[in-house]
Amino acid sequence: MKTVVIGAGLAGLVAATRLAQEGADVVLATKGLGGLPTSQGTIDVWGYRDGKRVEAPLDAVAAAPAGHPYAAIGVGAVKDGLAWLAEHLPDWLTGDAAANVWLPTAVGALRPTCLCQPGMLAGAGATRVVIVGLARLKDFQAALIAGNLTRTGRVEARAITIDIPARSGEADSSALTYARAADEPGFAAHLAAAIAPSLGSGEAVGLPAILGLHTPGVGRDLADRLGHPVFEIPLPPPSVAGLRLNDALTTLAKAAGVRVILGSPVTGLKAEGDRVRSVTLASAGHDRDLVADVFVLATGGFETGALALDSYGTVTETALGLPVRVPDGDLIGADYWEAQPLFAAGCAVDVSMRVLDAGGAVVHPNLYAIGGVLAGAQRWKEKSGDGIAVGSAMKAVAAIMGGER
Amino acid sequence: MSLDFAGHEFARASLDHCVKCTICETQCPVAAVTPAYPGPKYIGPQAERFRHGLSVDHSLDYCSSCGICTLSCPQGVKIAELNSQARAVMKADHMPLRDQLISRTTVMGMFMTPVAPLANMALGISPLRVIVEKTVGVHRHAPMPHACSQSFMSWWKKRPEKPEGPRGVVVFFHGCAGGYFEVETSKKTIEVLEHLGFKVLVPKQGCCGLAEQSNGLFDRASASVLKLCDDLRAAGKDLTIISSSGSCTGMLKHEAHEIMGVSDERLRDVGTRVRDVMEFLWELHEAGELPEDFPRIDLTVPYHAPCQLKSQGMGMPALDVLGLIPGLTVVESGRACCGIAGTYGLKREKYAVAQAVGKPLFDMVRATNPHLALCDTETCRWQISQSSGVPTVHPISLVHVAYGLSELRQLIPAGA
Secondary structure (H helix, E strand, O other): OEEEEEOOOHHHHHHHHHHHHOOOEEEEEEOOOOOHHHOOOOEOOOOEEOOEEOOOHHHHHHOOOOOOHHHHHHHHHHHHHHHHHHHHOOOOOEOOOOOOEEEEOOOOOEEEEOEEOHHHHHHOOOOEEEEEEEOOOOOOOHHHHHHHHHHOOOOEEEEEEEOOOOOOOOOOOOHHHHHHHHHOOOHHHHHHHHHHHHOOOOOEEEEEOOOOOOOOOHHHHHHHHHOOOEEEEOOOOOOHHHHHHHHHHHHHHHHOOOEEEEOOOEEEEEEEOOEEEEEEEEOOOOEEEEEOOEEEEOOOOHHHOOEEEOOOOOEEEOOOOOOOEOOOOOOOOOOOOOOOHHHHOEEOEOOOOEEEOOOOOEOOOOEEEOHHHEOOOOHHHHOOHHHHHHHHHHHHHHHHHOOOO | OHHHHHHHOHHHOOHHHOOOOOHHHHHOOOOOOOOOOOOHHHHHHHHHHHHOOOOOOHHHHHOOOOOHHHHHOOOOOOHHHHHHHHHHHHHHHHOOHHHHHHOOHHHHHHHHHHHHHHHHHHHHOHHHHHHHHHHOOEOOOOOOOOOOOOOHHHHHHOOOOOOOOOOOEEEEEOHHHHHHOOHHHHHHHHHHHHHOOOEEEOOOOOOOOHHHHHOOOHHHHHHHHHHHHHHHHOOOOOOOEEEOOHHHHHHHHHHHHHHHOOOOHHHHHHHHHEEEHHHHHHHHHHOOOOOOOOOOOOEEEEEEOOHHHHOOOOOOHHHHHHOOOOOEEEEEOOOOOOOOOOOHHHEOOOHHHHHHHHHHHHHHHHHHOOOOEEEOOHHHHHHHHHHHOOOEEOOHHHHHHHOOOOOHHHOOOOOO
8 A cells, every 4th residue: 555644743753654564655755854853752642631730641531522633533542652652662752651740841840741751750759859950051051940840849959060061162062962972982971970979868860851862871871870860851942852752763664664755845635536646745846746545644733834824814734725624713812821722723534534624524535634733632731742643643544554444 | 146146035035934943953964063063043044134145154164055954944944045145145255266166077077087097196196185285275085086088978979879769768967977977877877768768868068057056156057057958958848857966956956046046947947857867767666667577686785865865855766766676675874964065075174074974974884885885976975985985886876787787796896
């Protein structure tokens, strides 16, 4: 079976890899890298509901209201997706799908997530911590983080700052430059020597997520040297934690036989009857028709340009011009922190993840939509985007390979 | 005209799409190895807001124009193009003599071919290279092309004309390197096309101007590319134009338009008709028109997709095509760039950066097969061959073997 997946975020990478593992011929077409390099490198499933913390994310998924992507995806596909990720990225993801953990953030809040990186785990539930800042890394302000963590009332935190250069000749290094330095042998020993004198007994050590870009175990090495638990706190982009997942999943996809076409947008489709025959790839010089049996749209939401809002209030799906479900009434509310109806706009799908029109009929029997383009969720407020991406990818692949076309 | 365009037109069109996500910075191979270059976002979309036609930061010159930033950008910002334009403006009033010289690829070939043994010997003399480094600024260890004693055109003209093939007619675009230095690649491409049943036309043709463009000589480059379009159009209307010079293909497909603003019907016509040879073979495969009864080739070989091929946004057709040959395992390098970036890695002040950029690739190539590597563009092949010590050829060479037009032992020495 020939398949084309459009988009290389979490949803697209998982769907493409799963399809290839199931024996499909897969082309993954993407106009640029997906969103993972900007992510926290964790897998959120459901973090907040009705303003309250969610302790059991899968229970929240099971209780999703009609119209929410999880209602179509179902708890089984989300569970399968989490298990698949943990199995395939053992170096970078761990956790109990049934329970959220609360991890310190780069502004000193405690954020709920479901799967996290092994090197972050010691941050969950630590009550006495030292936050270690690096003098040349401006995206990680140790005093701010320690102060805010202490204000949560759950943690007693203090800050220290050490000065270890990532490379010579640079006073202002990015987290990525530090992570590349930490991939080299010897860096953990330098860190340990600088941190050890400042530690008191029973303290956990919080560092920016720079402990190796592609080398797992740097944090464990550091913890062994210090004799204290060590945890990483993910940073704003360039997010090393996010890049780890992106690179690992991309490598997995290619190893499974996925052919990646990077750098060209998909700009339309050609149909034969109700079936999609090909999508149009705007490659340099000339357009190219990617012909396949099945197509999976995984282009994301407003943040990637997959959905667009014009000045008349019209929302469109920009790659294929598919029908979009838009909430009634005002799309943007006055309170910035409230759920914005606009963000619930997107493609409506059936339980196989096939795109539906306004009347609820399947638009093309061989066209599926997954991830951020799906209608019905307030991802940023619910912290539900990763679970929707992974769950919808698993659901679509099961439908495609199970012959539900 | 081109420089005016660079100063204030296209550069800003995509600028506001930048959301400062820094994905380009994470992918930049130059920023990864030197603090001298602060990264594509910093020097591109960020600095651009302050330029007003003038440069605010000369570290811009350390951009190698590999284009990986544009390729990776999820928002469609033309970061590399923006930086190439800004550099052209920055260098306009003090263009180094060296950059004017090394961008004249055709002239180099024309002078070296008649005296090939002498030219090759001269390039191998260390004291001479030291003098060249000191006076001209081309690094003493930089990879240099190997002159052939017969140019491609002189081979082509001495060849008996073939009858029209059953598949129709295509045009071959050899590029400067394919005309003078990488003559074997050009010959093999033509032999494969003829084997498939095409009649190949080769009009007299000049340079695409890519080296001039990447050195900021936009006016000269624009004239070169339009002259080339006239040359290629002279072969016939609506014919597919096929090239084994991956980077020159990119110049015709998009770079001349997107970087220099050349908006000319002749360029549009040629740019939509031109195909990289591996892309063309894959199109035949997809149409069910490629004979694929290949014999088994038991070989594992590294393949590096060059930046200017990747930036055409067509995936890696060489990998796809070679994947049709049973027994052959082609391992994609997965490394960003070889470092040379056309003429960047030749320059005295950039040589060390280029070597550091390429190092992970050289290591990977040596570890995968110490006797043979594959890459689609000429200067990248010279860089990989010289810096890894592994002979590097165009992927068409293996297709040539698979169709029985040559033997594997001609690529890999016996006993290796």
